[in-house]
Amino acid sequence: MKTIVIIGGGAGGISTANHLSYKLREKIEANDVKIVLIDPSRFHYYQPGFLEIPFGLMGQEETYREMNEVLAKGITFLQEKAIKIDLENRNVTTEKGQVKYDYLVIATGARYDYSAVPGFTEGADHFYTLEDSKTLKTKLNKFNEGTIVVGVSSMPYKCTPAPLEAAFLLHDMFKSRRLLDKVKIIYTYPMPMAFPDKGISDIALRMFDQRKIESNLDFKVKLLDTKSKELVSSNGTKIQYDLAIMTPPHRGSELIANSGFGDQFDWISVDKFSLNIIGHEDAYAIGDATNLQLSKSGSVADGEAIIVSDRIAQEIDGLSPYSLYDGSGGALMITGIGMASMISSNYTMAPMFMPESYAFYWLKLIYNKVYWNMTAKAVLTGVSK
Ligand SMILES: Cc1cc2nc3c(=O)[nH]c(=O)nc-3n(C[C@H](O)[C@H](O)[C@H](O)COP(=O)(O)OP(=O)(O)OC[C@H]3O[C@@H](n4cnc5c(N)ncnc54)[C@H](O)[C@@H]3O)c2cc1C
Incomplete structure (x- = not known):
């Protein structure tokens, strides 16, 4: 046996x-x-x-x-x-x-090492666990005015496009609630780019410009000052926030x-x-x-x-x-309510960003449903290379 x-x-x-x-x-x-x-x-x-x-x-x-x-x-x-x-x-x-x-x-x-950023537990919100996601929903529903910082504490973290997706979804949510003139969105990233791949980072930054989402790159979060409501980076830069939606530090x-x-x-x-x-x-x-x-x-x-x-x-x-x-991986990346793109890569191919479309968005919503009977149930055995 x-x-x-x-x-x-x-x-x-x-x-x-x-x-x-x-x-x-x-x-x-x-x-x-x-x-x-x-x-x-x-x-x-x-x-x-x-x-x-x-x-x-x-x-x-x-x-x-x-x-x-x-x-x-x-x-x-x-x-x-x-x-x-x-x-x-x-x-x-x-x-x-x-x-x-x-x-x-x-x-x-991965596990989340909240203690790596002082003030994170008390000051930050996120969508990396079911409970935190539910809490964030409640807070967003009540949020009508102020600054939301959405970003990444440190590399690596799960689902590389997720913080970008969150920024785009925040924009579209406040747009539909007609609050864009009252809500400022700032995206932070610990690298000098908005995404680990330069090509996708450039696309994301162009999309930020169109949506008036601000960005603060190379921002390595050192602590959250919960009294002054500021995110402080390792080089001393400070960003004021009313709501900080931050990807927690990840460890094995x-x-x-x-x-x-x-x-x-x-x-x-x-x-x-x-x-x-x-x-x-x-x-x-x-x-x-x-x-x-x-x-x-x-x-x-x-x-x-x-x-x-x-x-x-x-x-x-x-x-x-x-x-x-062969390093193959991919993600359907939401770029707003009703739009998504697809990113795919492998060991020899740099990440490829396919043009946004309504079809990719629907594919994402459909995949959310079929995951349980397709990927989780491993029905595609024998189909892969
Ligand atoms: C907000 C969010 C959005 C995401 N979006 C996407 C996406 O669009 N596309 C995509 O491809 N991926 C996405 N991901 C990433 C994806 O969910 C993870 O990369 C994936 O779940 C990793 O699978 P895993 O099996 O390595 O770990 P997990 O799925 O995290 O499973 C780890 C398991 O190990 C168990 N475990 C831990 N320690 C022990 C122990 N000591 N003994 C026994 N069991 C233990 C845990 O209980 C858990 O069940 C997203 C993740 C998040 C959080």
């Missing part, structure tokens, strides 16, 4: 488990293979919805489902927190016991810190093609948990899940694992 352990039931973990369940169905039924998924959360979350809740584009209850409802058959779900991984002895310690594995996939995502999971194989920010080093944890052919890491220079996105996590599940299935079938990840 071969045991495959997946830690984390988010975008990458669910996708890996479900792809493996389809690929290895006969072996699972013959008790030759066991798939175990470990996650303390009862629910699987569709995080892209968190950005849309404050603007009324998605309802909160549409963004999560019971883990057991999303998992394909033949997967054992342990609703437990993993607290240590021993890569040498192929063992995972959870808060309830030990789990031995033959193959390991780590998909523990505490599990990685406890297990002693992450980098200084607890991200995991993997081979960019095989996705093996460096030095461990039986262990993989995917999604936001890795230190790959890729967008921390569901599309990357899902693309990697397909490769890793292929490789494990190939090895169990007696082959040398041959599937390799």
Whole structure:
């Protein structure tokens, strides 16, 4: 019996488990293979919805489902927190016991390190968790006048276009409420550009000009002064705010810190093609948990899940694992109410921004619905390259 352990039931973990369940169905039924998924959360979350809740584009209850409802058959779900991984002895310690594995996939995502920016917890709002997204919606509904700062505390963070999307959605929301003359929107970014790619940054800055959205680039947030209501950057620049919508600082999971194989920010080093944890052919890491220079996105996590599940299935079938990840990822980026673009890239192609259209916007809204029965359920097994 071969045991495959997946830690984390988010975008990458669910996708890996479900792809493996389809690929290895006969072996699972013959008790030759066991798939175990470990996650303390009862629910699987569709995080892209968190950005849309404050603007009324998605309802909160549409963004999560019971883990057991999303998992394909033949997967054992342990609703437990993993607290240590021993890569040498192929063992995972959870808060309830030990789990031995033959193959390991780590998909523990990112955690938010609010303490890295003093004043963040008391002073900032954001849409990076369901609860914070709901709070932001309430605050925006009551906001009629003043300055909103929307931006990013530090790199890296999940969903590279999300803060730009928020700026455009804020603009259109206040436009439809006829409050644009009373509300100022300022976008901040910790790089000298508005987006990590120069071409897309130039497009975004042109769109800001058309909408009179101000920008303050190379602004690395050092602290939020909640008394004077100012964001202070590492070089002393200050921006006054009435509402600060800031992406929190991201780090890898505490599990990685406890297990002693992450980098200084607890991200995991993997081979960019095989996705093996460096030095461990039986262990993989995917999604936001890795230190790959890729967008921390569901599309990357899902693309990697397909490769890793292929490789494990190939090895169990007696082959040398041959599937390799090419860095493909993409995002439907909302550019306002009723408009969206699509960005795609891979290891050899710089991010490509497709012209905005109503069709991409509708695709985004449709994808929000079909995610549950398509991506999460891994029905596209066999369709990928
Ligand atoms: C506001 C927002 C908008 C986004 N928009 C998009 C978008 O439009 N397109 C896109 O592609 N991506 C988008 N993303 C990014 C996408 O949601 C993430 O990149 C994706 O979920 C990463 O998948 P993952 O499996 O690596 O991590 P996650 O989905 O975050 O899952 C990690 C899982 O690991 C579990 N875990 C953590 N620690 C432990 C432990 N010790 N033991 C066991 N389990 C543990 C957690 O409970 C969680 O279930 C967005 C994200 C946000 C927040």
